[in-house]
Amino acid sequence: DGGITQSPKYLFRKEGQNVTLSCEQNLNHDAMYWYRQDPGQGLRLIYYSQIVNDFQKGDIAEGYSVSREKKESFPLTVTSAQKNPTAFYLCASSLRGSSSYNSPLHFGNGTRLTVT
């Protein structure tokens, strides 16, 4: 079955350490996205990529970095510069890259990151 896989499901890190969250899709989708959820807030966009080797900042990109070296993979690194990294992170993909506003998002199951 095609889908999006995020790993791990739970991740614990010490403050000051960088951590990378994995997101892999086998849907052959062009576009991929990273969202963050905090209690009482809507999903907020961190980064997105419409095509391999290209990505754009979302609304809350500070303290995060991404890469898109392969179509299937869009890893997110939470750096030590991110002031409040503890959150639930969701990865998503959609079929089309450019003009993808009318393509529904397909989501992974998320990674819950706790930084102490």
Added chain:
Amino acid sequence: ILNVEQSPQSLHVQEGDSTNFTCSFPSSNFYALHWYRWETAKSPEALFVMTLNGDEKKKGRISATLNTKEGYSYLYIKGSQPEDSATYLCASGGSQGNLIFGKGTKLSVKP
């Protein structure tokens, strides 16, 4: 930043009740309005994507309407069932699929 608002924040209904929720969004530079259902311990699932003013879409007992001129969308559930219990998210955004999500409406359906 585009602001997408949903109301109510939560809703408790009895099995068999029909219900509806609202999503409001800025009407300028509109591209699309998405609805998702997010059940506990699962990932959000797309319900509808609507792009044209006056669009109406239906999937089983769930339907949605879109008014882009005034910037709102309604989601209707007819004859709610316990399995409809979930958080319903709406989202709107830019041309590249970079969606802005509302905070969601949490629906609880009691048997």
